[in-house]
Amino acid sequence: MLQLTINGASQTVDAPPDMPLLWALRDILGLTGTKYGCGVGVCGACTLHLDGVAVRSCQLPLSAAVGKTITTIEGLATNGELHPLQQAWIEADVPQCGYCQVGQLMSAAALLAKTARPSDAEIDAAMNDNICRCGTYQRIRVAIKQAADATEARR
Amino acid sequence: MKPISRRRFLKLGAGTSLVLGVYLTGCANESLLQAIPTPPPPAPAPIPSPVPSPAAAAPTAPPMPAPSAPAPTPAPTGPAFAPSAWLAIDTNGVATITVGKPDMGQGVRTALAMLLAEELELDWQNVRVEQAPADRRFGNQMVAGSASMRQLYGPLRQAGASALAMLLAAAAQQLQVDAASLKAEKGIISHAASGRSLRYGELVPVARTLPVPASAPLKAAEHFRLIGKPTPRVDNAAVATGQAIYGMDVRLPTMRYAVVARPPSFGSQVASFNADSAKAVPGVTDVVQIGSGVAVVASNTWAAFKGREALQITWQAGPYGQLDSAAIAESLRAGVSEPAAASAAQLVEASYDLPYLAHAPMEPMNCVADVRADSCELWVGTQSPGGAQAAAARMLGLPAERVTVNVTLLGGGFGRRADTDFVEEAVAISQAVGAPVKLVWSRADDMQHGSFRPISHHRLRGGLDGQGNVVAWSHRIATPGIGGMGGQMAASNARLPYSIRADVDAATVPQPVPTWFWRAVFSSQNGFVNESFLDELAAAANRDPFTVRRDLAQSPRLRTVLELAAEKAGWGAALPAGQGRGIAAHVEYGSFAAVVAEVRVDGGAVRVQRVVVAVDCGVAVNPLSIAAQVEGCVADGVSTTLKSAITIAGGQVQQTSFADYGWLRIGEMPVVETHLVPSSEEPGGIGELVYPAVPPALANAIFAASDRRVRRLPVRAEDL
Numbered sequence: 001m002l003q004l005t006i007n008g009a010s011q012t013v014d015a016p017p018d019m020p021l022l023w024a025l026r027d028i029l030g031l032t033g034t035k036y037g038c039g040v041g042v043c044g045a046c047t048l049h050l051d052g053v054a055v056r057s058c059q060l061p062l063s064a065a066v067g068k069t070i071t072t073i074e075g076l077a078t079n080g081e082l083h084p085l086q087q088a089w090i091e092a093d094v095p096q097c098g099y100c101q102v103g104q105l106m107s108a109a110a111l112l113a114k115t116a117r118p119s120d121a122e123i124d125a126a127m128n129d130n131i132c133r134c135g136t137y138q139r140i141r142v143a144i145k146q147a148a149d150a151t152e153a154r155r
Numbered sequence: 156m157k158p159i160s161r162r163r164f165l166k167l168g169a170g171t172s173l174v175l176g177v178y179l180t181g182c183a184n185e186s187l188l189q190a191i192p193t194p195p196p197p198a199p200a201p202i203p204s205p206v207p208s209p210a211a212a213a214p215t216a217p218p219m220p221a222p223s224a225p226a227p228t229p230a231p232t233g234p235a236f237a238p239s240a241w242l243a244i245d246t247n248g249v250a251t252i253t254v255g256k257p258d259m260g261q262g263v264r265t266a267l268a269m270l271l272a273e274e275l276e277l278d279w280q281n282v283r284v285e286q287a288p289a290d291r292r293f294g295n296q297m298v299a300g301s302a303s304m305r306q307l308y309g310p311l312r313q314a315g316a317s318a319l320a321m322l323l324a325a326a327a328q329q330l331q332v333d334a335a336s337l338k339a340e341k342g343i344i345s346h347a348a349s350g351r352s353l354r355y356g357e358l359v360p361v362a363r364t365l366p367v368p369a370s371a372p373l374k375a376a377e378h379f380r381l382i383g384k385p386t387p388r389v390d391n392a393a394v395a396t397g398q399a400i401y402g403m404d405v406r407l408p409t410m411r412y413a414v415v416a417r418p419p420s421f422g423s424q425v426a427s428f429n430a431d432s433a434k435a436v437p438g439v440t441d442v443v444q445i446g447s448g449v450a451v452v453a454s455n456t457w458a459a460f461k462g463r464e465a466l467q468i469t470w471q472a473g474p475y476g477q478l479d480s481a482a483i484a485e486s487l488r489a490g491v492s493e494p495a496a497a498s499a500a501q502l503v504e505a506s507y508d509l510p511y512l513a514h515a516p517m518e519p520m521n522c523v524a525d526v527r528a529d530s531c532e533l534w535v536g537t538q539s540p541g542g543a544q545a546a547a548a549r550m551l552g553l554p555a556e557r558v559t560v561n562v563t564l565l566g567g568g569f570g571r572r573a574d575t576d577f578v579e580e581a582v583a584i585s586q587a588v589g590a591p592v593k594l595v596w597s598r599a600d601d602m603q604h605g606s607f608r609p610i611s612h613h614r615l616r617g618g619l620d621g622q623g624n625v626v627a628w629s630h631r632i633a634t635p636g637i638g639g640m641g642g643q644m645a646a647s648n649a650r651l652p653y654s655i656r657a658d659v660d661a662a663t664v665p666q667p668v669p670t671w672f673w674r675a676v677f678s679s680q681n682g683f684v685n686e687s688f689l690d691e692l693a694a695a696a697n698r699d700p701f702t703v704r705r706d707l708a709q710s711p712r713l714r715t716v717l718e719l720a721a722e723k724a725g726w727g728a729a730l731p732a733g734q735g736r737g738i739a740a741h742v743e744y745g746s747f748a749a750v751v752a753e754v755r756v757d758g759g760a761v762r763v764q765r766v767v768v769a770v771d772c773g774v775a776v777n778p779l780s781i782a783a784q785v786e787g788c789v790a791d792g793v794s795t796t797l798k799s800a801i802t803i804a805g806g807q808v809q810q811t812s813f814a815d816y817g818w819l820r821i822g823e824m825p826v827v828e829t830h831l832v833p834s835s836e837e838p839g840g841i842g843e844l845v846y847p848a849v850p851p852a853l854a855n856a857i858f859a860a861s862d863r864r865v866r867r868l869p870v871r872a873e874d875l
């Protein structure tokens with residue numbers, strides 16, 4: 001039995017310590033928002049936050065997640081309020097098939113937490129490992145900037 | 156945060172119960188409701204359920220109006236008004252539009268719903284969109300050939316208009332006035348003279364007793380409120396909150412997870428296997444042989460993968476263990492025939508090579524199957540609900556009605572999900588273990604064991620007269636083709652939209668590599684070849700590539716998109732050294748596209764800076780979605796021109812993930828500008844339209860920038 005902290009709640013998981021967090025979330029805890037795209041750390045679909053840092057959950061054994069703060073897409077909205085990025089994603093009509101977008105959002109959220117107004121180059125660097133097979137990149141860029149603007153306007 | 160966001164979020168939650176409420180009225184497939192699993196207790200988040208996209212929020216459009224605070228939804232007081240399979244309005248006035256076509260990212264759940272909502276004068280903010288299971292009432296549910304809008308533009312508008320006529324008749328009865336004196340708007344019918352009005356929900360009990368009219372008048376285009384309005388997708392909120400349900404996300408209470416160990420080379424088969432070490436992996440429950448390999452079944456996906464690694468299989472060497480890309484290329488070169496002789500002032504010859512491509516949708520193949528004694532239920536992201544149903548029925552010897560196919564969202568399709576191989580595997584495994592099973596393909600399974608866009612080799616000979624006019628065009632293709640439709644289909648698809656008499660023939664050169672329909676099918680190869688070769692002829696004639704196309708365009712609609720793209724791209728304006736513009740066009744699916752690409756060639760590297768696309772696809776139902784398809788086609792075009800190829804060695808695909816199957820990253824995405832030609836023509840297709848013109852526009856731009864002609868894809872540094 002492993003003890004994890006996911007989206008602010010403590011969870012007990014009955015799984016081997018080498019199981020990647022991705023599969024524990026999806027198959028055992030029923031948190032299917034985090035997606036499986038490659039399982040080898042090269043697509044970004046499984047991105048979530050570990051202590052606020054964007055990581056690939058398909059590469060993260062459960063043992064390495066114990067004692068850390070895990071935030072998944074299900075916990076990105078707080079107190080019933082969408083994250084500004086989620087709002088921007090909806091308004092800018094980013095998704096096509098949508099399958100990569102959870103990972104894109106989690107990478108973007110980690111970026112904005114660190115860099116309130118990222119430049120194009122900073123966006124490219126932070127989002128480089130999140131593949132969108134449908135080609136929504138142009139709108140992702142627009143939505144990140146829109147969310148950054150919205151966040152600043154609220155300050 | 157603005158309160159609007161909070162309300163939107165709450166509304167998202169409320170959407171679920173509304174949807175379930177509608178299911179409870181019996182106007183939609185009730186078997187879906189029975190299949191909703193009990194929520195697993197520890198999950199703090201929305202419960203994944205097999206109901207496709209249950210949390211789809213009300214459609215939204217910018218600027219987003221503040222939705223009213225969610226009120227507790229009273230249960231409908233009687234049966235819904237459901238004059239067609241597509242529509243149900245309950246006594247609360249909640250309108251549910253059920254879309255028969257699966258959505259793989261092309262946006263049909265939004266665009267098709269808009270058609271019905273338009274004619275029915277629904278308040279778009281209050282429309283629920285549901286996904287139909289495989290069901291004959293929805294006609295052809297296959298999504299392929301960029302056909303959905305062309306097939307359903309008429310029928311869905313008619314369904315909306317007929318429903319409106321019934322609601323108007325019901326209101327006329329209730330208000331004792333002439334139906335012609337009534338006006339419908341945003342879900343309310345009002346009688347101006349008396350100031351009275353009725354909401355659609357109030358009319359349900361009467362409307363549902365009226366006969367469905369054979370036809371009803373359609374709105375004139377100038378009265379459209381929704382059609383033509385940029386409308387964000389109905390699933391955006393569910394996607395952005397992680398609540399959207401793809402096949403991969405379906406969970407059933409007693410479901411197990413399966414992966415399949417697949418042969419190491421084409422045509423190789425299982426000789427024997429020892430399951431002991433696989434079964435020793437905690438969580439592994441079964442190991443069973445099926446047609447495509449050996450399935451490992453476990454209590455979770457990870458255990459299934461571990462079990463597969465531990466499994467010991469002796470494979471019978473296949474007949475193709477030595478096959479490699481060089482041998483395939485050689486057989487295509489040997490198989491291609493000589494282009495026709497031509498007498499012309501100047502002859503131009505060229506040959507082109509295009510590789511196998513993987514579809515590689517972001518969501519790897521998967522399917523949940525529950526095979527029972529005399530029935531079967533599937534949950535699957537499929538482009539072909541009817542195909543999935545027929546495949547399962549055939550395997551199980553059941554009538555189609557005993558196979559329920561619940562259609563989830565698709566994490567990409569690009570043609571791949573029109574096949575049923577993964578469905579058949581899931582059915583076979585569920586049958587073998589007697590439990591519901593989720594079959595999961597790993598990314599390597601997807602890359603190596605899928606079915607691929609066929610490789611092709613092309614030889615062309617063209618002739619120019621003394622004035623530089625194209626007077627001869629002979630095109631010979633060698634390709635394994637797709638299934639039995641090999642060369643024939645490639646040749647019939649190589650037509651030119653220009654006033655050039657093209658002589659085209661194709662040879663089928665069979666290969667053991669499985670092939671399948673990939674975005675734009677053979678146009679994806681022929682588009683590159685035709686538009687590249689036309690550029691070569693233009694260069695040989697010393698003519699401008701744009702004016703050559705414009706002057707030869709057979710259709711005025713093609714001429715218009717060429718002119719629009721050239722104008723918006725600044726065709727002819729000087730560019731710095733090392734940069735160039737290229738142009739290409741494509742006509743298919745009842746639509747027209749022209750693409751101007753701007754690239755920079757620097758040493759061995761190509762940087763795509765800007766791609767301007769002009770499209771005439773008839774009435775543009777949802778311009779936002781059309782632009783998305785254009786952007787997607789450009790991304791595919793840049794990827795497959797610069798990065799992607801499937802290669803063969805040792806009788807097997809060499810690529811196993813996006814690490815070696817190169818795909819575009821955000822920093823490589825060019826600026827894409829989409830320009831739509833206003834049109835009142837019937838809608839044409841858009842999902843595949845632009846792709847065939849992108850690789851040649853890029854290749855032609857590379858030529859303009861560097862004088863190097865790209866004749867094989869993807870571009871190699873040594874070709875620059």
Ligand code: FES
Nearest residue numbers: 038039041044058
């Ligand atoms: S699934 Fe983890 S990076 Fe692809």
Ligand code: FES
Nearest residue numbers: 097098132133134
């Ligand atoms: S939206 Fe389909 S993969 Fe990104």
